[in-house]
Amino acid sequence: MDSRRPTDTAQCNLQLLTRDLHHVLELTSAISAGDWEWIEDILSNLVIIFCGARSNNYCSKILHFLFNLKKIWIPGFACKILFLFVLSI
Numbered sequence: 001m002d003s004r005r006p007t008d009t010a011q012c013n014l015q016l017l018t019r020d021l022h023h024v025l026e027l028t029s030a031i032s033a034g035d036w037e038w039i040e041d042i043l044s045n046l047v048i049i050f051c052g053a054r055s056n057n058y059c060s061k062i063l064h065f066l067f068n069l070k071k072i073w074i075p076g077f078a079c080k081i082l083f084l085f086v087l088s089i
Contacts, residue, residue, distance in 0.1 A: 023049075031083070039082065040066060 023042065030038040043062055050059040069082060 036079075036082075040069070 023046065027039065027042050030042055043066055047059050047062045047066075050056075050062065073081065
């Protein structure tokens, strides 16, 4: 067993919850600031987390969403869709 990893299940779950809440707080701050690049960075981090957790469906959905934001949709439409996507999370 890895010595850096806590053996207490409650402590481990608390660390994971704190990490997840940090992502929510960061995403909320990015939306409030209207910083698109920051939002894209956060979504990219979520892709990595979902990929590591073997949640391939979530990973591919966010990657598809990011591709559409950057390459397919016009900026005004992408802005509206991004807000709808974030509000549905």
